[in-house]
Structure formats: C-alpha cells, structure tokens
Amino acid sequence: MPVLQYGQSIIEWRFQADAKLKRHYVTVERGQPVLLRGPMVDATEQEALVRRRARWIRDKLALVNLPQSPDVITTGSRLRYCGRTYFTEVRHCPELTRPQLTFTASRFIVENPDGLAIQFDGLMPWLEQFYHERAHEKLLVRVRHWERQTGLHARGARIRHFQSRWASCNAQNVLEFHPRVMELPASVQDYVIVHELCHTSEKNHTKAFWALVARHMPDWQRQHEVLERAVFGDAI
Template sequence: MPVFQYGTTEIEWMFKVDKKLSHHYVTVERGKTVLLRGPDVSEEEQLELIRYRARWIKQRLAEVNQPQKDEIVSGSRAPYRGRTFYCEVIPAPELSMVEVSFNQSRFKVLSPEGHFVSRDLFKAALERFYKQKAQEKIGSRIRHWQRETGLDATTYKIKKFEARWANCTDNDVLEFHPRCMEFSNNVMDYIIIHELCHTVEKSHNKVFWQLVTKHCPNWKELHAEVEHSGMGL
C-alpha cells in the first residue's frame, strides 16, 4: 500500500473506488489503515488528496490510537457548536436511558449507571441531544439565509448520513446530519448556504461555486473545516 511521510508520521492508506460518491472521503479508525474512498483516480491524485488532509489525518491517528477509556465521567469533554465542553455526570438510577442537556457552558449527563456512563450509551445520548438541538436551531437559520440569498428550499429534515454532513434532494429538500451541531455557527451557516445554492445548481461546477462565493465570500476557509472533519458536503 502507498505511504505518505508527513513529518515523523507515516500515513499508509488504501483506496476504495465508490462510484456513488462525487467527492473523496477519508476515514481514520482505530487499528485500521487509513481509508480513502471516492471516484476512481490515479495513485498520484490519491497522494495529493492524502497530502491535503495530512494534518487532520495525523491528529485523528493520534486520537483514535490512544488507550481508550470505556467510560465517560465528570471532567470528560464533548463537542458542541465549534468547541468542547465539560461533562458533569450525575447518577440517575430512576432513568432507563442516559439523558444529556446543556446549560451554562457544560453538559449535564444523567446516568442510570451511576457516576459514570458507558461510552456507547453516551454517544447515543449525545446524538439524540444533537438531533433535538438541530431541530430547534437549523430551521430559523435556513429561513434567515433564504431571506438573505433569495434562494428557497422546499423544507428541511434532520437525517443521519454515513459519509456526509448535508444534502439537497432533487425536490430541494435540505437534509442535515444531527452532528452538524458540533460545528461553530459560522460553519453551520456555510453548510446551509452551500445546500441552498444546490436548489439552483445540483453539481459542484463553476456556476455553483460562483453562487456560493456571492453569498459566502469566505467559504473556502469554512469549507476547509468541513473537509478536515473527514466527511464532506
């Protein structure tokens, strides 16, 4: 398998052709070779894609290969709106499932397990929290940017994707992954503008990017943050 040397880190990757994808995506998982997926390209082009994401890949490799803790406790941190916040775990034996809320710059985690919560249960509860917040907040931002841009969507929904953050359907329905709530307000606004522009032009062609630039002049900086997440638009 090909290898890219990034400083002292060797990034070995494997390439998987996926004709259903219009862009390339990088997946970094614990104990696995870095996976690059997308339309068929030469090894030289693969190298450029890996080089572009090398800094993010190095960071992710360091994170996922750390000794894992199976429990979330008070003091653990979780992402929300472009930052990570302190988690306070509170025993709640009367509950049948973990509940997550956010108040005064910290997560409040009610756990039927006691002073800790299993990582998998916390992940599921956090995603439920993201979904609730996305339903509360994204609609008003869409309406704001529809007024600002003059672009109209049919409606919107919250939908979990495997390898992308958002989508615009053929019927101009905007769809957003609940984990979009991990992004800052500026990045989230860019994602909304990006999908609204797809109501006019479905492809990522020159006309599309000109429209994005018109409504979001600093889109490249914001798009880079989305790309570095490992999933695309």
C-alpha cells in the same frame, strides 16, 4: 497564581470577579486551576473561600483528573456543541432506567444508572437527540434567514441521519441536515446551509456552483477547510 496546601494536596486557583453574582462559586475542570467566581474580594478572603471548600475541591480534582479513555465519558470529559467543547459531569443515578443528558449553557450533565462512567457509544444516542432538538430549534431558523439573504429557496428543510454526510439537497430541493451539524461552529453551520441552498440552483460541484457559493459567502473556503477537518462526515 495563588495556591493552598490542603493535607497532601496543592490547590491552585484563579479568581474571576463577577458583580452579577451574589455569592461565590467554585468550578473544577480537568487540567485547569480551580476557578473561583463571584463578587470582588481580596486575596485573603479568596483563600478563606477556597479553604472552606477544600475537601470538596480535592475530591473533585481527584475525580476529574483520573486517566481517561476517549471511548469512556466521565466527569471532566468534554462534549462538543457549536464549535466548542464543554465540561461534562457524570452523576450516578441508580433510580433511572436509562441515561439522561442535559445541557445547562456551560456544561453537559449525564445522569447515568450504571455508575460514574459511560461508554461514548452508549451516550451517543442521547447526544444526537440533543443535537436533533437544537437543530430543529436553531438550524432551521438559519435556513430561512439564508433563503432571505440569498434569494435561493428550498422546498423544505429537515433533520435526518446520514451514514457519512453532513447534509444534502435532494432531487426535490428539500434540504436535509445531519443532527451532528450542531457540533460545528455557527459560521460553518451557515456555510453548510448556503452550500445546500446553492444546490437548489446548481446540482453539481461545477465552477458555476462554486461561483454561486462565493457570491453569497466570500469566505466559504475558510469554512470549508474547518468542515474538512471535522471528525464526522466526508462530504456535503
């Protein structure tokens, strides 16, 4: 992998050709070589491009590689969405009165009035708001899909905060999902939906219930194992 000496810093990079891009982009992440993306260029031109941004790259590397506490979110931290963790950039925006969180399809951006670090607990309300919006947008559509697939029908579906559950099917056969279901891989989200739909027919975890789950999702055990290893929730 090519390297560039810039002052006392060593910059290691990898190149990813992308014909769809009209210019070159540099991405800096914790513990990773610098990523240079864009139209195909030879090694000499790659080095010239990295050298042109070397001061910015050095400063970003120093920032993202600062020692981290899992309770503090800084640039280079990772936040979870749909089974993946995404690079997070924290920007100091003193003009704001409260943090703002956006997602750009490849990274989270936190605009923080209090500096370049934010406690995870302080960010969690905004992260859960993001999950809540995405659950309304994506998860409830999947419920309708699985109703068609299974022939099982709920009387409704909604997003709701639980103390320590991913989801439930209440006595009226209304399905309820915690926003943080959106942390899980899509296949596990589908399992949670099928699991709760099966409760519209079988309320308890009997042999008949698990047979119904297996009929509609033969690989349910693999998805259940992933769910059990997840860091939130102890039951569905």
